[in-house]
Amino acid sequence: MQPITRSTTIRDVARLAGVSVATVSRVLNGNHGVRGPARQAVERAIKTLNFEPNQTARRLSLGKTFTLAAIAPFFYRASSVERLRGLESVFSTSAYDLVVYNVETIETRDRYFSELLRPDRVDGVVVISLSPDDAHAEAFERSGLPVVLVDAVHPRLPSVHEDSALGGYLATRHLIELGHRRIAFICDELNAPLSIIGSNANINRLAGYRRALSEAGLPLDPALFREGPHSKRLARGLARELLTSPNPPTAIFAVSDTHAMGVLDAARDLNLRVPGDLSVVGYDDVEVAEYIGLTTINQSLEKSGRRGAELLLGLLDTPVDAPTGESVQPGSESIEVTLVVRGTTGAPLQRG
Amino acid sequence: MQPITRSTTIRDVARLAGVSVATVSRVLNGNHGVRGPARQAVERAIKTLNFEPNQTARRLSLGKTFTLAAIAPFFYRASSVERLRGLESVFSTSAYDLVVYNVETIETRDRYFSELLRPDRVDGVVVISLSPDDAHAEAFERSGLPVVLVDAVHPRLPSVHEDSALGGYLATRHLIELGHRRIAFICDELNAPLSIIGSNANINRLAGYRRALSEAGLPLDPALFREGPHSKRLARGLARELLTSPNPPTAIFAVSDTHAMGVLDAARDLNLRVPGDLSVVGYDDVEVAEYIGLTTINQSLEKSGRRGAELLLGLLDTPVDAPTGESVQPGSESIEVTLVVRGTTGAPLQRG
DNA sequence: CTGAAAGCGCTTACAG
C-alpha cells in the first residue's frame, strides 16, 4: 500500500527556505515588508517544491470562500445560459470560482436563496431572471452578502436590467407601423404561483404594448391577451386559440423567443404563412432567433451577464464599512434594447 | 458601526446543550454512539440557534472539498450545455457543489487540467467533449483524482461516450437508402492544433460514413470531404464550396447540428430546396434540431451527462485503497445513438 | 523585518 502522497505545505517551504511559516505566508501574499534574501530563499523553495497554498485553509483563516454563485433557471430559460456566458467570461479572469445553482421550482429557488445566505457559503451571488420578493431582498441586505440581480429588479438591490417597457413598446410599434391593427400579446403567467420565479419584465412589456396601442389610437382588446408558462409547447396552444378565434389577430407579440417559437409552430399547424398571414415578434434575441429569422427584441444577453459580474466584483472590492463611512451603493444599470427586424414580420395581406 | 455578526459555531451549540463540541460534532455527523439525552439536548440547541456547520472548516479537517468540477467548451458547443443539464440534475441531489470551468482554447484547457489536479481543489471532475492526451490522462491517474470523460475516450480513464462509428454509419446509410449517391461529409478540423480540444468522435463518424459507403459499393470521393471549425458560419462556407463545385453532392452529412445549420444556410443562399435539391443530416440532436426539423443522430445528450455524473459519484464512494485491495475500475459506458428522421432528408429529385 | 503563537471552525483518535 502506497501512503497517500501528502501535499506539500507551507511548513515544508519554510523549512527548506530556513524561515518561519509567517515569512512564507507574507511573500505568498505579496507583503512588501519581506527583505531581499529571505524573500529569494522563499521564492526558490516555492519553485523547487512546486508549492501552491491550500485554498481551503486560506478560506478558513481569511473567512472568505473565494467562490461566487450564479443562480438561475438555466434550463428552462434559454436566455439564462447566454447570460451565464457573460458572467463566466468575467469571473474566469478573477480569483473567484463560479458555482452554478439551477432553479426549476419555487422550492429550489427558496432553498438556494437561504442556503447561500449562510455566511460561509459564497462571497457573492448573482441572481438571474428570478425576482426576489421583499422578504428575500431584506434577508440579502441583512446578511451583508453582495448580491446583484440580472434581468430582475428590486428597489433594495443593485441590478442590471433592460428597459422592458421600451422593448414592449418598440415591438408593438413596429407591428403597428407595418399596418397591423389586431395585435395579440402572449406572456408568462402573471399571477400563477410560478410567476414569482419570473421577473417583472412581463408586466412592463405589457405596459409598453399598451402604450404603443394607445398612442396609435388602437383599442386594447382583452380577447387578444393570453398568458402561459415559458414553454414552446404551451405557447403553441395559446397561439392556436388566438388564431382559430372568430376574429383572429394578424400579428402576435410574444414575450420571449421561446413563446414566439411556439407561435410559429401554431402557424405552421394551421398552414398560415409567416409573415403573410401572421406576423410574429419575439423577445430576447436568443441565438436561435437569428437562425430561424425571427424578428425580436435584442437585449444584449451576454453583455448583461458581463455587467452583472462586473458590478458584483465591484461590490466585493468596496467593503460595507468603507473608511469614508459611506458604503457606495452601486446604482442599478440599464441595458439597451433594440428592435431586430428579420423575416417574421411584414405588412398584413388582408387589411383587418 | 455595527459589529459584523459572527455566525454561530459548534461551540455555541455545545455550550447551550451543556456538552462538548465533540459530542455536537458526533450528532452532526450521524454518529450513532450518542446517548438519548445528550443527543436531544444537542438537537434542540441546533434548532434554537439555527446552526449550520461551517463548510470550510469541515473541508479543512476532512480533507475533502465537497465540490465537483465540470470542464467543457460550454459556449462553443451547444451540446455541452445539454450535457451539463444532466450533470446538474444528479449533482444537485448530492452533497457536492458543482463548479464550472469553461474552455475556449487549448491554453485554458491545460490551465484548468493542471489547476484541478491540485489535491485541494475539487473531489472529482467530469470532462466534457475534451480529449485528454496521454500526459494529461497519466497525470489524472497519478493524482488519484476521480475523473470521468463524457463524449470522449481514453484507454486509461472511465468514460461515457456514444458509438460514433455507428452514428456515422446510420446517418450515411439513411441517405444511401433514400437513393443518394454523392454524399458529402463535413467535420471538425482533424489535424489542426485546436482539434486536440475535440474528441475523436470525428474520426469515428468518418469511419462509419466510409463503411456505409463501401457496403453500398459507393466510391469514396475526396472531393466530397471538408473539414472546418465547429461554427455555423464557417460550415456555411464549406458547404457553399461543395455545392458550387462542378459535380456537387445531393446530400451532406455534417458532424454536428451546428455544422448542419451552416449547411442549411448555404442551401438557402443558393436557393436550393431542402430536401428536394439537397438532403442534410446533422449530429447531436440539440434542442434546436427539433425546432428546425433537422434529420440528425440523437445521442441522449442529457442522459450522457447524467450517467457521467453517476459514474463519478460512484468513484467517490469507492476509495482507491478499498479493503479488498482491488480498486474497482468502473468500466466505460456506451450511450445509444439513434437516427431521427425529420424534414431535411428525402429522395434526390434528379438522380445522379 | 521576522518569529512564536493564537486563531479560523470543524473532526477524530485517544483516554477514561
Add this chain to the structure above:
DNA sequence: CTGAAAGCGCTTACAG
C-alpha cells in the same frame, strides 16, 4: 458513551 486535545494549513496581530 463522552470529553480534552491535537490537528487540518493557512493568516496575522503581537512582540521583539
